[in-house]
Amino acid sequence: MAARDYGQYCGITRALELVGERWALLIVRDLLVGPRRYGELAAGLPRIPSNILAARLKELQEAGILRRAPRSRVIVYELTPYGRELEPVVLALGAWGFKAMGDPREEQVLTPDALAITLRTAFRPQVAADLPATAYAAHLGPTGLLVRVDGPSLVVTRGDGPADLAFAAGPSIHRLISGELAPGRAIETGVVEVLRGRGDLLDRFATTFHLAA
Amino acid sequence: MAARDYGQYCGITRALELVGERWALLIVRDLLVGPRRYGELAAGLPRIPSNILAARLKELQEAGILRRAPRSRVIVYELTPYGRELEPVVLALGAWGFKAMGDPREEQVLTPDALAITLRTAFRPQVAADLPATAYAAHLGPTGLLVRVDGPSLVVTRGDGPADLAFAAGPSIHRLISGELAPGRAIETGVVEVLRGRGDLLDRFATTFHLAA
């Protein structure tokens, strides 16, 4: 089957048998943002060996967590409904690990899909509900993330589009979300570079997305 | 350090670096129920090699997730505050994996600590709030679990004690919690054996602890 089993009749062991192998939950993490092609997954997981990626995709498919879907000539991988139910697991892991991230090291990358999930983790619906609807465009190197907040609802997708504030950032955005770095200081120090729109909206961004470190 | 890293600056990768190794989260699972000695952990994880248990304990300790604590001459392992913050992760995994458990196989065991966490996962505080305070004693083979429900609060510990209902059960209790098996049928078919107290309270138990499959 999928993996070596633990010999216990328990939900946690079952879950770990299905998604406990190395890299598996990171594939799920990226697919939670949207369907991805093989190459997109490989790009979002720069250090995964291609044989491992292929093996995981096969295992996750057999476990009913994702499926291969043809999309106008090309194959994309997308989560099944059961796979999407892993979102609380991934968000809980992200919230817990957020506190142990420390400072970014030189060799560490921040991928768009990882940031998308971090934003979902850090999103405070009850805070956002009292703020005006806002669209942010966050750029990480070449790729962009479109972040739409409307009342208590959040949608994060890849790509660009009309936004009230467009900014470029890197791994240090972690310190903005943790509250370690004030929005004003983030712009001054170049951690966040305002590309278009109202830079003062970064304040609202930091209020909307917050996770204690 | 603890483990091979993923090369990403992301909360989820960080979490998986700390607790993503095989067996690690199962050690955390058991310690969430209470402090445990080395031998108790080994007994609760029948298939873990002793060298792996020793290695994981060392890694989890270095990661600040657990600590060795002397308790009147013997050493016990207990979670640190940061380790206890893994509870949402473990419960979310348990809830997700619960749906994929299927029927118990011959070689699969149900340990007291695993059941304790399953009960925490399946606990419905808002339902329990409207029911009288109740103490259950659940026996799995030799060891017992004391389950105290008082309004919306739940405490599950090892051991025996005064209970409104004491019963013996095995892995098939899964079908009671999932609602697949009605409490009356569970007693009739011997899946649950009433040892002491009011057997009709099993109804309340099944209402209090419920997780869809």
Added chain:
DNA sequence: CTGAATCCGTTGCGATACTG
């Protein structure tokens, strides 16, 4: 050019034996 399969060196795991 994307989506893998193959080969092979390395590492972590599993089983058992052993020690303070």
Added chain:
DNA sequence: CAGTATCGCAACGGATTCAG
């Protein structure tokens, strides 16, 4: 009882090659 030591094996990591 609480670990440590050893060894075979399976999984992982990296590079290369192959197929649609």
